[in-house]
Amino acid sequence: MGRLGRRPRADLGPGALPKAISALSRALRGGPSPEIFRKAKFDLPEAVSELWSLLFSLLWLIHQEGIVAPRDPPDALEDQIRFVKWVLCCHGYGRRRFYQLPEVDSHGSCELLLAFSWLLVHFSLPERFLCLSCVHQGDDVRICSCKDLASYPVPLTIGPKERVDIHYIQWLLGKLRFQWRSLYASQQEQCTLLNKIHMYTRGCHPDLSIGHLSVSETEILRFPESNKQLLQQLESENSCLEAFLEWKHMELVYWQWMVNRCSQKLTKLPELSTAMMKEIQEAVGCELAALEQDCGVKSSSHGLQRLVFREGGEPTSSGTYHVTKVIQVLRREEASLEKTFRRLQEECQQELAILAHGLEGVIWILPPYLRR
Secondary structure (H helix, E strand, O other): HHHHHHHOOOOOOOHHHHHHHHHHHHHHOOOOOOHHHHHHOOHHHHHHHHHHHHHHHHHHHHOOOOOOOOOOOOOOHHHHHHHHHHHHHHHOOHEEEEEHHHHHHHHHHHHHHHHHHHHHHOOOHHHHHHHHHHOOOEEEEEEEEOOOOOOOOOOOOOOOOOOOOHHHHHHHHHHHHHHHHHHHHHHHHHHHHHHHHHHOOOOOOOOOOOOOHHOOOOOHOOOOHHHHHHEEEEEEEEHHHHHHHHHHHHHHHHHHHHHHHHHHHHHHHHHHHHHHHHHHHHHHHHHOOOOOOOOOOOHOOEEEEEOOOOOHHHHHHOOOOHHHHHHHHHHHHHHHHHHHHHHHHHHHHHHHHHHHOOOOOOOOOOOHOOOO
């Protein structure tokens, strides 16, 4: 926010503001119209519904980014509003009036506009969605040693008056173990197929640093009619890029329009956010430093990397990621997950023993998967 005062004043002509908001909406894949922003600035209730929908759609896409099996979004408006408040709270949004808004689309459009403007800077939304719209033709693999700080585990609390069926817990553990085995088997099968394609297409790629085709590139050669779909994706990416460039050219128009009416509120938000996030950033920094030291992975390796088949002694390029490094990271992650799984097994075993101790005439025998 502090950067706003260091730029020269932009031209606030009659058509500049609608063009800037229109470019921002197109860069964010179909956001509200400029009329909705105008109504929200004057705190009109007609803009509440669309702004809640905008905040939820943006935060849901960001929250689901990088998840292997994304969940379906909630349909109920109350659940969507709770999700928006929860994510903003996790990221340090400190305006109390926002969290006091009711879980219905009755009022508070100006507060929602302030929250959107804060997200616009905090997440760098246009840049982030520009990366999401990129067309990837390689066999990408996501390498990241950081944990999702927004995915907090929900502990199982058993009070003195609560009763939990032991057989149901055993069934859940067995189901979880079966799903992990199914996931591992499907990943093994996928790796085998990728290896066959990479070996069969060696020497076909024009880029010598890659040397082979990906699955998408192989499909394009096998089925030339799929080029139309690729062309549509590239045109969509190009339109997003054009909207992003137009938004960056007229970004100051939007911020001057916001500051003219909401300068005090906007200046308080960074102060509150900084105070709340300082302690969180220190704790997260220590955790990430320890995690990088344990995993041996630098922060530059985060993000999507093209998966390239290499043999021993072959050189690698900066745009690819060696398969052996991926295997090393996955093995370290597997060891960490195994350790966590054992700890959870012990905790579950203790909980089950406590529950079984209070049942008369019941003999507690450990199931086979808890005896190891």
